[in-house]
Amino acid sequence: MGRSPCCEKAHTNKGAWTKEEDDRLIAHIQAHGEGCWRSLPKAAGLLRCGKSCRLRWINYLRPDLKRGNFSDEEDELIIKLHALLGNKWSLIAGRLPGRTDNEIKNYWNTHIKRKLFSRGIDPSSHRPINSLNNKSSSSNSRSLKQEIHMADFFQYDHSEVTSCFERVASDAGSRSEERADINLDLSISLPCSSPPDDNKNNDRKAAIDSKEIISNSTAGKMCCHVGLPVNYAACCENRYNGENGGLQRGITCDHRLGLDL
């Protein structure tokens, strides 16, 4: 049966926004606030689809947007966050005040990918390109050297990685077949750093983020995501449960991954 279109396509403008359209949209949002994008175009006197208005506001007209080049610090933060979160551009944008998901996505595709390639790192897996070419007998098992490289990149403690890796190796035996089936390409979501405010959408987002975090075994999924051995996850979990009486989500996880957020 199919969904009804979000707007009457025959009567909407497409393509680049004019100054007049921008002004109308800004004036309307300043007067009435964000929200109800579907009815906004009509109310604002715009011949645009609600989605288009939302996108224009979020990516271009919002007053808190930071225009201009990305700093080196932002570059590195994006790289680390991408290693952690994958293509979750909106979550990454949540950590970069004044930047939009679209902007970061574009910047990633045009600049950072190239930068990582030049460093010999595969931008999608964040692993050394050499290791991708050297697919050994088991595509899911990596050498200790490779794990150490990961540890370097994410600022892990080498000895901890080494001991965990050794434990995994010694544990391999009968479960090696089983392990080969484990999909290590798990991804997680982290809570947005911005504190919740009265905005309905932020509240909703915070609720979603909480659910995601609670439903994930934080250290475990994170380690899987960055490619560390499963036992390393358990190791982290135990260690932090012991020291802190429970893994502190968010801050602790960021810290474990070397993110100064």
Next chain:
DNA sequence: AACTAAGCCAACCGCATCCTG
């Protein structure tokens, strides 16, 4: 100066998820 290729980014599209009645 004219043409082409590459780079860049705003905007669109379709799907996923959430919300509401």
Next chain:
DNA sequence: GCAGGATGCGGTTGGCTTAGT
């Protein structure tokens, strides 16, 4: 619990700009 509407997200595209020949 379910269906349909609203919103958000990520992938992709089209067109403009810049660099190279």
